[in-house]
Amino acid sequence: MKRYLCMGLVFLLAVSLFAGCGGRLNVDRSTVYVQKKGTVLSADVIQFDKAHYDETELEEGIKSQVEEYCSEAGDKVSMESFAVKDGVAKLNLKFDTFEDYQNFIQIELYSGNIVKARAEGYDFDAEFFSVSDGEKKSVSTEEVLEADDNKVVIIKANVDVKVDGTILYVSGENTSVKGKDTASIAGDEERSEEADVTYIIYK
Template identity: 30%
Template sequence: MTNNRPRQGSGMRSRNSAKSPTRQGVAARELQEARRKRRQREVMRNRIILGVVCICIFALLITLIVKLLGGLIGSGNTADTSTITFQKNGQVVFEEVIDFDSDTYSKSELKSYTNDLISSFNETYGEEAIKLNKLSVKGDEAYIKTTYKDADCYTAFTSYETFDASYEDAVSAGYDFGELFSTVADNVVGEAQVVDTDSLFAGMQVAIIKENVTVVVPGTITYISNANVDLVEADTVTISQADGNEDASDLVYVIYTLE
């Protein structure tokens, strides 16, 4: 009986005990490797996110710089001829180029006179109805830039008939559009003809001017009335009398779509 008892520390138990540390070491190394790879993936992901954020910030900065430079450059530009610009917010900007005679009055006198006119008008029409943006003199020409609250304000101050609103508003205001109109497409003016204004102009904007000036609208011109009008660009026309008579003027309709 004694001889049949299994001996402690048999070979089988010894082999099992010898393998356990090895398996534990392999598992530990595999765990460390998995953790290392996970950290690498996290680092790579964070680098990608940081790179995308940096690119977006850089693109935004470039856009802001371009807009700022464009605004600064644009603000320094002045019209060569008297120009009325209609803006999306309803305001009207008028750049007037007039003859200047230093023997008649000085630049300071011209500025004082202009400011007095504007101040007097604002007192009756409303505060900040008109704002003087710039006044300069170069040689025998004076340049005056003013901003008006709206087209009605411009008409009230200058006495030149001016309108800028939708076609429906123009009809309600009493304009009958009984004119010949030319289509405008790709900077080409078509032949003048009678058109169905109610169907063609519905939903469009209308600038109406009775003054010999350059006109700029905040969109793309689609039709113009056929009365001493020349297309300059997709958003610009000039109005002038064929015989050069500056005292005469025609009521001009400019139909456009907002941009």
């Protein structure tokens, strides 16, 4: 169950992000930002139809879901802001760890290095591409695993993913890069159960 699902709207929201140091980064596509210190910053963005949703009731519902989670897990999730402007609803959330993001949002997410990811059962059975020079080139899984102290974000959602570092490899034909620190995973449905598991390796 989506913990912050309220009146059907938040279930459809797409993940956006904060920038570091308390600032915000405006994005035009759903994005998850995995920070160096382990926190995950996100913001949900969707067209808001006031004819079908009540802004105040929705905000209170989201707050309630956050409070419920924190009552069980501790103060691991915070709702930074919620606003509706020009027909667009934006929900900003902060998570202490990737586990909190995964448990709250119910989207698979992992952050660590390659060694730890493999120990957790991730087999890296995917088609990989080098992107460090700005061009997407096919590489072997063996090459990707060679430097097993490199960091990896693993996610099962069609979103953009920002990291604190330089992306070296990505998996999937539908994954590209937008600058050195952001990967873009294309797909028809951002939170589709059919989304592939995507690996993003960086240093």
